[in-house]
Amino acid sequence: MVKVGIVGLGLIGGSLGIDLRHQGFKVLGVARQRVTCQIAKHRGIVDKADFNLDILAKAEIIFICTPIDAIVPTLERIIPHISADTIVTDVGSVKESIVRTCSELWPNFVGGHPMAGTTEQGIDAAQANLFQGAAYVFTPIENTPQAAVSELKAIARSLGCVTYTCSPEEHDRAVAWISHLPVTISASLIKACIGESSASVADLARKLASSGFRDTSRVGGGNPELGKMMAQYNRDNLLRSLGQYRDSLTQFIEAIDREDWASLEKLLESTRQARSEFI
Amino acid sequence: MVKVGIVGLGLIGGSLGIDLRHQGFKVLGVARQRVTCQIAKHRGIVDKADFNLDILAKAEIIFICTPIDAIVPTLERIIPHISADTIVTDVGSVKESIVRTCSELWPNFVGGHPMAGTTEQGIDAAQANLFQGAAYVFTPIENTPQAAVSELKAIARSLGCVTYTCSPEEHDRAVAWISHLPVTISASLIKACIGESSASVADLARKLASSGFRDTSRVGGGNPELGKMMAQYNRDNLLRSLGQYRDSLTQFIEAIDREDWASLEKLLESTRQARSEFI
Numbered sequence: 001m002v003k004v005g006i007v008g009l010g011l012i013g014g015s016l017g018i019d020l021r022h023q024g025f026k027v028l029g030v031a032r033q034r035v036t037c038q039i040a041k042h043r044g045i046v047d048k049a050d051f052n053l054d055i056l057a058k059a060e061i062i063f064i065c066t067p068i069d070a071i072v073p074t075l076e077r078i079i080p081h082i083s084a085d086t087i088v089t090d091v092g093s094v095k096e097s098i099v100r101t102c103s104e105l106w107p108n109f110v111g112g113h114p115m116a117g118t119t120e121q122g123i124d125a126a127q128a129n130l131f132q133g134a135a136y137v138f139t140p141i142e143n144t145p146q147a148a149v150s151e152l153k154a155i156a157r158s159l160g161c162v163t164y165t166c167s168p169e170e171h172d173r174a175v176a177w178i179s180h181l182p183v184t185i186s187a188s189l190i191k192a193c194i195g196e197s198s199a200s201v202a203d204l205a206r207k208l209a210s211s212g213f214r215d216t217s218r219v220g221g222g223n224p225e226l227g228k229m230m231a232q233y234n235r236d237n238l239l240r241s242l243g244q245y246r247d248s249l250t251q252f253i254e255a256i257d258r259e260d261w262a263s264l265e266k267l268l269e270s271t272r273q274a275r276s277e278f279i
Numbered sequence: 280m281v282k283v284g285i286v287g288l289g290l291i292g293g294s295l296g297i298d299l300r301h302q303g304f305k306v307l308g309v310a311r312q313r314v315t316c317q318i319a320k321h322r323g324i325v326d327k328a329d330f331n332l333d334i335l336a337k338a339e340i341i342f343i344c345t346p347i348d349a350i351v352p353t354l355e356r357i358i359p360h361i362s363a364d365t366i367v368t369d370v371g372s373v374k375e376s377i378v379r380t381c382s383e384l385w386p387n388f389v390g391g392h393p394m395a396g397t398t399e400q401g402i403d404a405a406q407a408n409l410f411q412g413a414a415y416v417f418t419p420i421e422n423t424p425q426a427a428v429s430e431l432k433a434i435a436r437s438l439g440c441v442t443y444t445c446s447p448e449e450h451d452r453a454v455a456w457i458s459h460l461p462v463t464i465s466a467s468l469i470k471a472c473i474g475e476s477s478a479s480v481a482d483l484a485r486k487l488a489s490s491g492f493r494d495t496s497r498v499g500g501g502n503p504e505l506g507k508m509m510a511q512y513n514r515d516n517l518l519r520s521l522g523q524y525r526d527s528l529t530q531f532i533e534a535i536d537r538e539d540w541a542s543l544e545k546l547l548e549s550t551r552q553a554r555s556e557f558i
Binding site for chain 2: 182187218242249267
């Protein structure tokens with residue numbers, strides 16, 4: 001029975017535990033808080049759980065499922081407890097800085113990013129089949145052992161994921177467009193709306209807000225700590241995307257300002273067509 | 280049996296016909312194309328349909344359900360065919376310019392905006408219960424007969440709508456925030472993403488795009504003609520909202536640029552809290 005360690009039993013770590021146990025793995029969980037370990041065992045998310053890192057000694061594969069800023073420190077802390085052939089991977093939504101550092105610390109490290117989630121956080125949000133149909137990106141670099149990548153891809157596919165492989169740099173540039181940029185522009189929408197100076201208009205806007213506003217503002221109303229860390233760890237790519245976004249916005253504003261309705265309709269026609277290639 | 284006329288048998292007009300007939304009204308439909316009239320009769324959307332405006336002679340209430348730019352010309356065309364006590368309303372998503380003009384042409388005119396829809400268009404998209412739970416805004420002005428407003432509100436409520444009353448100006452300013460601004464920023468997102476210069480990153484972004492991108496880009500991938508008309512008929516309010524939006528965006532960009540993560544997290548915390556007041 002292959003033993004898998006999971007460090008960090010939140011939404012992602014907990015949901016991974018449930019699905020990996022279903023796949024027949026023996027799951028060893030690590031959480032800082034005793035109560036999280038108890039919940040994980042009680043709900044059958046893990047076979048064993050402890051706050052002591054010794055529990056990882058026999059793990060063949062370890063998933064680091066902590067917040068982004070804790071990934072490198074966590075790897076440093078677990079290294080003294082694990083055997084040299086252990087495959088270590090993470091689930092962070094930013095890859096370049098993490099993968100470079102972790103691969104130096106641990107040659108058998110593979111960066112990974114399962115693109116699944118809900119608006120909830122913590123072990124209480126852990127659920128079966130969270131990864132069904134999701135993209136799971138692996139970001140090996142020059143020295144990453146191919147066997148480790150293959151083993152992780154097979155596990156990801158067994159969870160129902162569609163796997164992709166690319167460089168950490170390509171990953172970060174792509175997610176800046178489709179994940180980190182949407183968070184920023186969606187949050188800016190909410191920020192702008194709350195600036196309406198007329199109380200009666202603001203009140204009416206709140207009452208009339210329906211599916212269009214709900215969808216466009218959704219990711220801007222998410223976890224602030226995660227939003228901050230995405231920007232912090234993917235700053236250059238995000239700023240680059242934001243710059244291009246502001247230029248696009250200006251094109252729309254200028255077309256409306258000079259009442260160039262033909263250009264505006266052409267712009268909207270091009271975005272309608274382009275969206276179908278993404279969705 | 281109260282007779283209701285519907286001019287324009289598309290998504291909104293057709294769906295209104297279905298629900299009004301369920302409520303026991305006799306529905307008289309007008310469409311430009313003979314085939315639309317045939318489909319409307321065949322599907323039981325109307326009791327009678329014709330391209331000849333004489334069919335409206337006995338209607339007590341008329342809904343103009345044409346595109347925004349056809350509302351005023353349609354009213355001008357039907358006036359010679361209808362009796363002086365007929366209540367006329369429209370369903371346009373912009374109100375100020377329409378209501379001022381129509382009320383001068385027809386004293387018994389009431390501006391209205393049922394905030395329901397799908398991404399589909401045309402009579403084939405017409406469906407029962409489209410208005411269930413939707414907001415329906417009426418925008419009377421100084422001289423609008425109160426009895427006409429009351430009668431229309433009662434009909435809207437019978438369709439399952441929550442009714443609101445405000446001035447055309449307040450309506451247009453509120454929908455600029457929650458409807459027209461989201462369309463523009465969402466379209467700008469798509470426009471920016473297709474500008475990625477690396478083919479491999481662009482390809483990866485398309486593959487990885489999931490719920491966050493899907494939701495944030497949805498309304499920017501809608502009907503270009505409708506998007507253009509919203510901007511055209513609500514230009515000043517939309518430009519005002521866009522200006523404030525660009526200022527908000529700049530605040531986010533500046534916080535990220537100067538690596539002021541505490542301010543960024545505070546901004547994201549405020550937008551998370553504010554969103555819950557809208558949704």
